[in-house]
Amino acid sequence: MELGLWQVWEGGWISAILRGAAITIALGMASMAFGAVIGVGCGLIKWARIFPLTLAVDFYTSVVRGVPELLIIYLLFFSSVEFVARVAAAFGYEGLAGNGYAFTIAVVAIAAISGAYSTEVVRGALAAIPSGHIEAARALGIPGRRIFRRIIAPQMLRIAVPGMNNVWQTTIKDTALVSVVGLQELMRAAFVGAGSTRHPFIFYFIAALVYLAITLVSQGGFDWIERILRPRTRK
Amino acid sequence: MDFELVFLAVPTLAKGLWLTAILTITSVAIGFNLGLALAVMRLSKNRAMSSFAKSYSTVFRGTPLLVQLFLFYYGLGQLSFVRDNPVLWWVVGDGAHCAVMALALNTAAYTSEILRGGLMSIPAGLVEAAQACGMSQLLRFRRITFPLAIRQALPAYGNELVLVVKGTSLASTITVLEITGHAKRLMSQTYAILEIFAIAGVLYLLINLLLITLVRLLEARLTRYLPR
Numbered sequence: 001m002e003l004g005l006w007q008v009w010e011g012g013w014i015s016a017i018l019r020g021a022a023i024t025i026a027l028g029m030a031s032m033a034f035g036a037v038i039g040v041g042c043g044l045i046k047w048a049r050i051f052p053l054t055l056a057v058d059f060y061t062s063v064v065r066g067v068p069e070l071l072i073i074y075l076l077f078f079s080s081v082e083f084v085a086r087v088a089a090a091f092g093y094e095g096l097a098g099n100g101y102a103f104t105i106a107v108v109a110i111a112a113i114s115g116a117y118s119t120e121v122v123r124g125a126l127a128a129i130p131s132g133h134i135e136a137a138r139a140l141g142i143p144g145r146r147i148f149r150r151i152i153a154p155q156m157l158r159i160a161v162p163g164m165n166n167v168w169q170t171t172i173k174d175t176a177l178v179s180v181v182g183l184q185e186l187m188r189a190a191f192v193g194a195g196s197t198r199h200p201f202i203f204y205f206i207a208a209l210v211y212l213a214i215t216l217v218s219q220g221g222f223d224w225i226e227r228i229l230r231p232r233t234r235k
Numbered sequence: 236m237d238f239e240l241v242f243l244a245v246p247t248l249a250k251g252l253w254l255t256a257i258l259t260i261t262s263v264a265i266g267f268n269l270g271l272a273l274a275v276m277r278l279s280k281n282r283a284m285s286s287f288a289k290s291y292s293t294v295f296r297g298t299p300l301l302v303q304l305f306l307f308y309y310g311l312g313q314l315s316f317v318r319d320n321p322v323l324w325w326v327v328g329d330g331a332h333c334a335v336m337a338l339a340l341n342t343a344a345y346t347s348e349i350l351r352g353g354l355m356s357i358p359a360g361l362v363e364a365a366q367a368c369g370m371s372q373l374l375r376f377r378r379i380t381f382p383l384a385i386r387q388a389l390p391a392y393g394n395e396l397v398l399v400v401k402g403t404s405l406a407s408t409i410t411v412l413e414i415t416g417h418a419k420r421l422m423s424q425t426y427a428i429l430e431i432f433a434i435a436g437v438l439y440l441l442i443n444l445l446l447i448t449l450v451r452l453l454e455a456r457l458t459r460y461l462p463r
Contacts, residue, residue: 066397066443067436068404071415075432078422169296176299180408187301194309201310208298208306215297 004199008206013193017203020189021210027103027185028172028214031110035171036164038111039118046119047126057119064116069174076109077181102183110178114171121163125156158229165222169215176211186210240427244434247421251414252438258331258403258413259442262338263396269339270346275376277351288347295344300402304337308409334406342399349395353388354380386457393450397443404439414438 008014042057064072084101129152137147179187190207194200277288295303307327317323326332357380365375385392407416418435422428 063436063440066401066440068401068415068439070404070407071418071432071435071439074415074419074422075428079428082426082428173299176301177405179301187299187305190302191305194305199313200305201313204302204306204310208294208302211299211302212294212297216293 004197004202007197007199008193008202011193011197013189013197013203016189016193017186017206017210020184020186021214023103023184024172024175024186024211025214027106027110027175027178027183028168030107031114031175032168032171034107034111035114035118035167038115039122039167042115042119043122043126046123061116061119064113065120069113070177070180072113073106073109073177073181076105076112080105102178102181106175106178106181106183106185110171110174113174114167117167117170118164121160121167122156124163125160126152128159129155158231161222161226161229165219165226168218168222172214172218173211237427237430240425240430241434243425244421244427244431247417248414248431248435248438251412251417252442254331254411254413255400255403255438255442258334258338258406258411259396259400262335262342262403263399265335265339266342266399267346269343271350273343273347274350274354277347278354292344292347295341296348300337300341301405301408303341304334304405304409307337308333330406330409330411334403334409334411338399338402338406341402342395345395345398346392349388349391350384352391353384353386356387357383382457386454389450389454389457393447396446396450400439400442400446 042060045053045057046061133151133155134147137151142150175185176187179185179191182188186207190203194203197203273288273291276284277292279285308330311317311323311327317327326336361379361383362375365379370378403413404415406413407419410416412420414435418431421431425431
């Protein structure tokens with residue numbers, strides 16, 4: 001058969017693709033988690049305009065959101081390869097560039113990208129909280145930290161969920177870019193399979209279906225979270 | 236910073252800048268029209284049309300651009316009927332043509348969502364008034380619906396343009412030497428990774444700044460009736 005469905009089955013590529021999908025999801029979740037931490041920190045700085053830090057955050061978000069993700073990934077991989085090789089050579093290891101190292105750098109790269117977008121989402125969510133709420137809390141004499149915990153954080157969380165959904169969707173799609181530097185995730189598994197069986201169409205088609213499944217399932221998950229967080233109102 | 240390196244890198248990357256600009260302009264020109272057609276289809280009463288537009292946008296927005304690019308370039312290039320058809324082969328056989336196709340189809344999906352929002356924001360009364368004046372459907376679209384929808388959608392569309400510029404960098408993975416392609420090559424030749432990244436990054440930031448400024452100017456022009 002021209003498409004090579006049989007080769008995909010025979011060569012055990014299905015399990016390779018599923019293993020790749022697991023790495024893609026793990027990479028996406030780890031980067032999203034770190035990105036959210038960066039986003040909350042930088043978003044708070046941007047919202048409160050803490051003077052010297054806000055300039056650094058502005059620089060970070062405008063560079064990362066204005067420069068292609070691929071270029072950022074090249075920067076982090078190529079500059080770290082040299083560094084890691086030197087460290088490894090100093091300790092007497094040769095050819096260290098294994099999958100664990102690639103995964104770490106991939107998390108750093110994708111988290112940096114996803115963090116920049118999360119920053120904007122968090123800043124927007126903070127700006128959407130009516131200032132009257134915070135003023136009222138101050139007037140009641142509630143201390144600053146508790147204002148954050150009881151008034152700002154819960155509202156911010158609820159408003160930020162749809163934006164975070166978008167960030168997650170882009171993050172999971174950005175993980176595909178890491179394949180160009182050799183991490184064995186979903187796209188890389190498809191690439192290797194396509195190369196060794198010479199049936200690229202079916203492999204990339206399967207990869208597209210798996211990505212689609214991941215995004216559709218997580219869309220459902222986010223819809224569910226949004227429903228839970230929606231404030232209860234009287235009918 | 237090494238000046239010799241800058242003299243080597245800047246002209247090379249500027250060559251790539253040209254290709255990046257062409258890729259962006261062509262794919263936006265095709266993608267905008269496709270996206271407009273998809274947005275109109277999505278809002279049409281015809282079930283088949285609107286569900287086609289919906290699934291198109293789900294598929295193209297739910298998969299990475301890189302997968303789409305590889306599926307078109309390597310996947311379609313494998314099929315014999317594509318190879319035998321001269322028109323299809325002209326599109327798929329060349330890296331730059333294929334990148335334009337993938338980018339255009341991809342941005343069409345996002346554009347259709349943006350324009351759909353714009354089209355839905357138009358008050359029904361305006362359309363009814365135009366109908367009452369006896370305007371034909373086409374005239375109504377050209378004079379009432381489209382100008383108002385584009386005004387509403389313009390800020391979001393500006394963001395999409397930036398995403399297209401960033402998307403052109405993926406063309407470097409299918410042998411097209413635009414800015415990122417040249418940058419990668421220079422990085423592996425000179426090992427001056429941070430410097431090359433900085434120069435290429437500045438070029439991208441300049442393009443995006445230019446695009447954002449143009450969109451802002453157009454927006455100011457379209458909303459010139461508003462008090463300032």
